[in-house]
Amino acid sequence: MTRAARLDGARVAWRHSLRFRLALIYTLLALAITSVMALGVMALLLRSMDRQFDARLNERADVIAERFSNxxxxxxxxxxxxxxxxxxxxxxxxxxxxxxxxxxxxxxxxxxxxxxxxxxxxxxxxxxxxxxxxxxxxxxxxxxDLINARESATRALLLALLVTPLLMLPVGLWAGRRALTGLGGAADLADRIDPTRSLATLPLPDREDEVHRLLAAINRLLVRIEAGQAREKQLLGQIVHELGAPLTVLKASLNRAAEHTGDPDVIRSALVADELTFTTQDLMQLARGQLEMKLVWHYIPARTLQGRLDRLVPGTAFQGDWAAGILCDPDRLTQALRNLLANARRAAGPDGTVTLTLNETPEQVTFTVRDSGPGLPPDLGDRIFEPFVSGAGSSGLGLSVSRQIALAHGGNLAGSTAPGGGAQFTLTLPGAALNETDDEVSEELLDEPAILAR
The missing domain is CATH 3.30.450 (Beta-Lactamase)
Incomplete structure (x- = not known):
């Protein structure tokens, strides 16, 4: 759901707005006051009429009785x-x-x-x-006559009790709109603030009332939040910088050891070091306030990608057509799929199943990761792809990075709960659609041993 849609939904929910609640309270108070006053006035009026009736009756009785006294x-x-x-x-x-x-x-x-x-x-x-x-x-x-007067007063009271809320509620809504105009405008401005950029303060109204005080407190809070974010980004940048140098040395050492020994454990460790290097780079971009990545395009066999993923996340069942070729950044695509498979393995547990299915058409390449776990948390929705939002106890950065990688390739990443249970993530990439010139380039790329060795 877009931000505009959320704002429209908030405006539609008028019965939950502060303006409506204030108008409703105002109307109920006015109705209560009107009822009490009307009942009191009617009781006094009827009592007065009753006394006048008794006085008239006694006066006539006295006059007639006087005629018989003589x-x-x-x-x-x-x-x-x-x-x-x-x-x-x-x-x-x-x-x-x-x-x-x-x-x-x-x-x-x-x-x-x-x-x-x-x-x-x-x-x-x-x-x-x-x-x-x-x-x-x-x-x-x-x-x-006295009974008719009492019934007329009762009808007038009921009419007043009926007309009062019909008049007071619109008046209360109008008065609430006038009184809360500054607060509503501040809410619209606050909704347009991009938290990934510098936080802007809200304009204060001219009148120093409760709305002015509230907005001033929000501005002070925004200043503190921005200062806290700046400190967090600085600390994150320092941590990533400190990790970058030893990871680079470790990666180079493991790559050399893998080339000399061919040990599967050393090769797997070298791949993990690659993933850690990319993760630190993503964290560095996140510390700078944006997640940008540069892609190095290669046309590689899908089997090469399958081998890398099989070493990184053992126990994955591969289905589909892995005899095809894929135009991508192999390292980045490996990172994206590895994040999805690692999350799936974490959700499925050691005894669960994790499958990765590849389907290719001339227009699109689709990777589907499915696990036998409990599925996605229904309360998160699309927020699960936001940084540091997680439903499985992880850091919450992997899905965000995977979607950014898919978008950088011109594709997308979507998640849902499969009909039979378990989470299902679908990563799509545009099809290669190679022409004859591209075929020659791809053959040169496939001839490079460095690409196949990745």
Whole structure:
């Protein structure tokens, strides 16, 4: 996955962004505050309306009861048409009743002891008063208006709770974008920093807020990282320089001993010294911040390459067509394949199998290294080819060097877990595609004993 693709993926994951989390928290807090305030206001409003209703009911009951306190004034006067009223005798029978109650004089009054009475599906709130010598005055008012007001307030509250997050979340996202603009730009700049080159500091915003403080701390960290990398590169360069001279002497001595004695162990040691020499050169290039290599091209028989690899990594099973010829840098290609085979042997263990298959077409030469080990770690992916990244406890430099060698040849190196298990690495090189002139050159190269002796 490219860096641009990773950045796009990070932008798509909006639900994980700091801006969205801040907006969500802002919205939830606003919703909580709005809910508490609305509930409080609604409770106060409904309580006030309830008190006003009770005051109105008691006031009317007092006014009507006052009319019966003077028998001379109330004699022959009917009950006023205010809500529902009834005059009940001391024995509990009806003396007078409003027409809406559908009760007749002389009947027992059924609602005297009830504070709320449902009449025709409408709740009625009631009070009683002493009506002088006549008995008890019963007065009731419908609560329909109060209930409608309570339902309207509840609907308004629910609407406010629904509209608040719909409005506050976009506002929070907009405010978060404005507040975190500097941080987002700094993140984009940080993503474009190439760690293999000189680390650049991030620009600081004009306002000295928390973002300014964070970016300043990151800049100080980058300065310390760059200083640490410089010290590490210097130390690595010194170590490689110190190893280079004795390795050169050892390589020359082993080569002379191999020519004089022909001992297989001495020949193998000379090849190992060659590999160590190339490894120190790669480390030197890595210490300089880049991995560059110069190739010396030869057209060699594949059998020659097979013999070198068989001596370097014993126990490798060779499959495919090894009777072909390969246009390559023999030393570098040997180094790349040797790294792959060594990793495969390490993963497969002493009792496992390691195979190297060669397939050649006019357009492409393919080397496939497969082992019977557990396969590649799924969490590493293509990062396994980065320097010092390893899933098997090794230094992690071999795969990176092998891919660089393949790329320098114009090919590539890819790795995966084989369908049947185990790791599988495929190194491809362009085909030789020799014409007649190239055939003459290749014949001259094959005639050189020095090339065949490698």
């Amino acid at each position: 028998p001379a004034r109330s004699l022959g006067v009917g009950l006023p048409p205010v809500g529902y009223t009834a005059l009940v005798s001391p024995d509990g029978t009806i003396l007078q009743a409003s027409s809406g109650l559908n009760l007749k004089a002389g009947e027992p009054f059924p609602y005297l002891s009830q504070s709320r009475v449902p009449l025709l599906g409408v709740p009625i709130r009631t009070v009683t008063r002493k009506a002088g010598d006549f008995g008890t005055l019963w007065v009731g008012l419908p609560e329909e």
